[in-house]
Amino acid sequence: MSEPVYQRIRIAEAGSYDGRQVEIAGWLYNLRKSGKICFPQVRDGSGILQCVAVKSALPEELFESLKHLTQESSLIIRGKLRAEPRAPGGFELDVEDATVVQRVSEEHPYPITPKDHGIEFLMDHRHLWLRSRRQHAVLSIRHEVIRAVRDYFDTHGFTLVDTPIFTPAACEGTTTLFGVNYFDDEKVFLTQSGQLYNEATVMAFGKVYTFGPTFRAEKSKTRRHLTEFWMVEPEMAYATLDDVKRVAEEMICFCVDRVLANRREELSVLERDLTKLQAIQPPFPRISYDEAVLALQKKGSEIQWGGDLGGADETLLSEDYDRPVMVDRYPTAIKAFYFEPAPDRPEVALGVDILAPEGYGEIIGGGQRIHDLDLLLQRLEEHHLPREAFDWYVDLRRFGSVPHAGFGMGIERFVTWMCGIDHLREAIAFPRMLYRTRP
Amino acid sequence: MSEPVYQRIRIAEAGSYDGRQVEIAGWLYNLRKSGKICFPQVRDGSGILQCVAVKSALPEELFESLKHLTQESSLIIRGKLRAEPRAPGGFELDVEDATVVQRVSEEHPYPITPKDHGIEFLMDHRHLWLRSRRQHAVLSIRHEVIRAVRDYFDTHGFTLVDTPIFTPAACEGTTTLFGVNYFDDEKVFLTQSGQLYNEATVMAFGKVYTFGPTFRAEKSKTRRHLTEFWMVEPEMAYATLDDVKRVAEEMICFCVDRVLANRREELSVLERDLTKLQAIQPPFPRISYDEAVLALQKKGSEIQWGGDLGGADETLLSEDYDRPVMVDRYPTAIKAFYFEPAPDRPEVALGVDILAPEGYGEIIGGGQRIHDLDLLLQRLEEHHLPREAFDWYVDLRRFGSVPHAGFGMGIERFVTWMCGIDHLREAIAFPRMLYRTRP
Numbered sequence A, B: 001m002s003e004p005v006y007q008r009i010r011i012a013e014a015g016s017y018d019g020r021q022v023e024i025a026g027w028l029y030n031l032r033k034s035g036k037i038c039f040p041q042v043r044d045g046s047g048i049l050q051c052v053a054v055k056s057a058l059p060e061e062l063f064e065s066l067k068h069l070t071q072e073s074s075l076i077i078r079g080k081l082r083a084e085p086r087a088p089g090g091f092e093l094d095v096e097d098a099t100v101v102q103r104v105s106e107e108h109p110y111p112i113t114p115k116d117h118g119i120e121f122l123m124d125h126r127h128l129w130l131r132s133r134r135q136h137a138v139l140s141i142r143h144e145v146i147r148a149v150r151d152y153f154d155t156h157g158f159t160l161v162d163t164p165i166f167t168p169a170a171c172e173g174t175t176t177l178f179g180v181n182y183f184d185d186e187k188v189f190l191t192q193s194g195q196l197y198n199e200a201t202v203m204a205f206g207k208v209y210t211f212g213p214t215f216r217a218e219k220s221k222t223r224r225h226l227t228e229f230w231m232v233e234p235e236m237a238y239a240t241l242d243d244v245k246r247v248a249e250e251m252i253c254f255c256v257d258r259v260l261a262n263r264r265e266e267l268s269v270l271e272r273d274l275t276k277l278q279a280i281q282p283p284f285p286r287i288s289y290d291e292a293v294l295a296l297q298k299k300g301s302e303i304q305w306g307g308d309l310g311g312a313d314e315t316l317l318s319e320d321y322d323r324p325v326m327v328d329r330y331p332t333a334i335k336a337f338y339f340e341p342a343p344d345r346p347e348v349a350l351g352v353d354i355l356a357p358e359g360y361g362e363i364i365g366g367g368q369r370i371h372d373l374d375l376l377l378q379r380l381e382e383h384h385l386p387r388e389a390f391d392w393y394v395d396l397r398r399f400g401s402v403p404h405a406g407f408g409m410g411i412e413r414f415v416t417w418m419c420g421i422d423h424l425r426e427a428i429a430f431p432r433m434l435y436r437t438r439p
Helices: A011-016 A060-067 A119-124 A133-154 A195-205 A241-262 A264-269 A274-278 A289-298 A311-318 A373-382 A387-395 A411-419 B011-016 B060-067 B119-124 B133-154 B195-205 B241-262 B264-269 B274-278 B289-298 B311-318 B373-382 B388-395 B411-419
Strands: A021-034 A037-043 A048-054 A074-083 A091-102 A179-181 A187-190 A207-215 A228-237 A286-288 A325-328 A345-349 A351-356 A361-369 A404-410 B021-034 B037-043 B048-054 B074-083 B091-102 B179-181 B187-190 B207-215 B228-237 B286-288 B325-328 B345-349 B351-356 B361-369 B404-410
Touching (some): A011 A021, A011 A048, A021 A091, A048 A060, A060 A091, A133 A207, A133 B133, A133 B195, A179 B179, A195 A207, A207 B207, A228 A241, A241 A351, A241 A361, A289 A311, A289 A325, A311 A351, A311 A361, A361 A411, B011 B021, B021 B048, B021 B091, B037 B060, B037 B074, B048 B060, B060 B091, B133 B207, B133 B241, B133 B264, B133 B411, B195 B207, B195 B388, B228 B241, B241 B264, B241 B274, B241 B325, B241 B361, B241 B411, B286 B289, B289 B311, B289 B325, B311 B351, B311 B361, B351 B411, B361 B411, B373 B388, B404 B411
Parallel strands (some): A048 A091, A286 A325, B048 B091
Antiparallel strands (some): A021 A037, A021 A074, A074 A091, A207 A228, A228 A404, A325 A351, A351 A361, B021 B037, B021 B074, B037 B048, B074 B091, B179 B187, B207 B228, B228 B404, B361 B404
16 A cells, blocks of 8 residues: 655645545644544634544554644644534544644743633733634734735826835924934934825826835824824825725725625624625715714714814714715814815815724825925925925926825735724734834 | 716726726826926826826916926826826826815925935935835835735744843843833833744744834944844744754745735836846755855955854855755854754754855845753753743743744845845835934
8 A cells, every 4th residue: 555645735725626535734723522533623824723633543642742732833634525514624543643833832832812801901912812713803804905005006007106214304293203313423203104206206107106114103002093004095196085985995995895705704703793894885975074963962972163073072973874984174273284285275274084984983094195396385384294305205396296196005004904903012913002012 | 068077096097997087186206398398207106106287188287287397296187097008007197177185385395306415315305215116115015015925825834923122031131122111201112123032932823923123232334234124033833943044045036025925116216127036946955054154255254163154154155046045954053042952963053044146135034943851951051041031931931841942134225126226225214223213
């Protein structure tokens, strides 16, 4: 009898190998046993496979070693795949052979057990916690979202132009900026947004997006803040506020569809209510800031015209909708210097915030930028911004200025919403917060 | 007679609109004129279109305004598209109407003219220089490379897991690290590589990659150094040095093929010798460090066994090959602490560098990591690294350790090679170097 040849496969590929002898290289996720049979659940990063080891069918030593294997030990397991409708994933592996690669010691066992751990303990063990089913699902959805965002822009004529992380100008005060010691006592800052640079590259490419980490030194401990987070920022030349709304709506729907199409299993692990995501269809409701303030006042908020929407206001407002709501034309006075004022009513700015449903708050902010040279110069002065640092930015209004517009979407906020989880900190592999820089 | 309806299109789409009335929104790239006819070349970020304005066919004021239009003025131009095999792009537009959006003033003209400018001048005007044909081509190729890299990994079972930018541990001395003032006098550093974190996430996902900016505070002014550069770093569990070579080779060929398939026009703008790129086919030559040293000595290099390859050595060595050459098994003593030693010969490490042809130097470095707990602890001690900062990293050898391997590829180096240009600084939109943090 010839030696069986086991083909190494990943668990996600099991569907193509029914009845075949295969080899899985992974880690022991869980183990059930009952006397003469044991069921090692093996994960390999692509899925989890239930294996069936029968005492009478295996060398005694091998069976005993499997039966007493410790959680997260690494092992290579060989056997025949069998369709099993009752098993998660639809397959089981009848074990014929196995090699334990590294056995986790009983004296120093894997620290994360099925019992409840506190969040600080789990965050301290983030390097291991990522292996758990829920965290794996969240980060898989993150991957899907990022791929969808890029595919959307790549297939709609946008050029990816990465903007710099080291920025010289202090855009609007330095209080929320992280400073970096460059060479010879030069000081630079970590980017908060690629927008100003996008406004340069968009005049070269027509449509651009930047996608990278951004930094905000806010002393905030809310579940909606990270000091390091990823943002996608598209910008379009010859475009207006309406284009921002149209593209943002289209992109959001594109991403939600992708998550629904490709990540059903992960959404189910997270017990996400699919109907909430299926409701995300165009058109999204569009209301003005004026209308938002009135609606909020009716609901008991103390907001007054002229004030910014707080987190509680955002939640209150989004309650009325089963899909993202677009709130536009905020007071010019509370918006950044670069917002184009409404031509008919300069006290409001051509900006829009998009609030996710279910209380997930703002996921997108954007709008139309000032393209007139004189108005921009006036705004820089009103905002007490150093002219010299903005010389290059002002140049863009001298040399072929055109109406242009864009937006920014925080990836962790979007992922948190997709996953239906409570806190941004789980939407990134190694979150950085006010009191968290490790591991 | 009804008013003509001009459909707004991008120049790249001209092929689908032959004979149709269209509208192009862009900027004046160039202008030729001869009495009763003028030829505004308009760019819109997707391409350049030659337009034909005939005096007798247009209102006098419009013709005069076009004829005297200044470089980089923004304009919307309307007319009928006509196939013209002699025109770049294959089409011309017969102008019927135009709107100048912003006219660049004659007193303050566009600073970048067809004459030769010095590199410092161009870099100071990087926000405008990006509009030039060559820079547009380079950054378009960069976009293509990044998309190809991501597509390769996304379609080969890798999960994107972004690793943190803020890192607490000082891996190997702090001399090439940028420090950041976190809150309350805490000090963190900007990542030089996501590898150590990849080694955690790979145990959760089996195959991962990270793709983001990395930072190196080297006081180097060579054309091969940026202080801020983008790197892709895949990592594989249950993998060895051979897997690194196989995947790197496959990925490089995948990216080169994509650039050749989709960016012919840009390569032609850059006058890139296509035969050099077409030669990039598997298998790549694989030589050992031992062989490399002998070959270099024969060529007159003063390198001795035990020393690292310098830039000049890399160029000298790659001369012999028309495709990337893989050099493996460097002396353990000159490699980082985490390299797995060769089992048969521990004085060399299971690492590989991949050198691009045509003198473009190292584009990839990688190898197999130590997976044995005791050996890792020993190495940390030998390298005088603080045990406590590496506790989480050591954990990975306690809980299901497996052989694993990966590599890093610098995007700007790869793009520089693809484009056949001289200096990394053109391979990124806003380069950051020792003496360059603006604009």
